[in-house]
Amino acid sequence: RLRLPDTWRVHPVEWEVESILNHKNTGRGRQAHRTYLVKWKGFTHADNSWEPESSLKDHA
Template sequence: MRPPPDLFNGEEEYKVEVIVGHKTTQGGIRYQIKWKGYSSAENTWEPESALIPNAKEILQQYKKAKKLQ
């Protein structure tokens, strides 16, 4: 059973388990997200703005490991 999203400022928020990868698009870098409680088949590509502030630490760790900073 999937976990329900948290509510943050009245909006649904899902928990990031891990950032799986990244790609550069015309709009900037997008990150492939593995969501906590969901299968890898349900990973999505998200812009950095969708990860801040809720997954800021995970994003910083990923960028450091991949030398994106």
């Protein structure tokens, strides 16, 4: 396992949403949730990804 020097800060990387291309609902009842097909700004369509609603709420 790699040990980083204590002076290095590791922070989460975030990407900017360019557009939402599609959505789908999965599960039923209390287990239901929605995912979105995201086009990321500065990336090609090959990099599009399905993301849960919870990971996009801070970006609305």
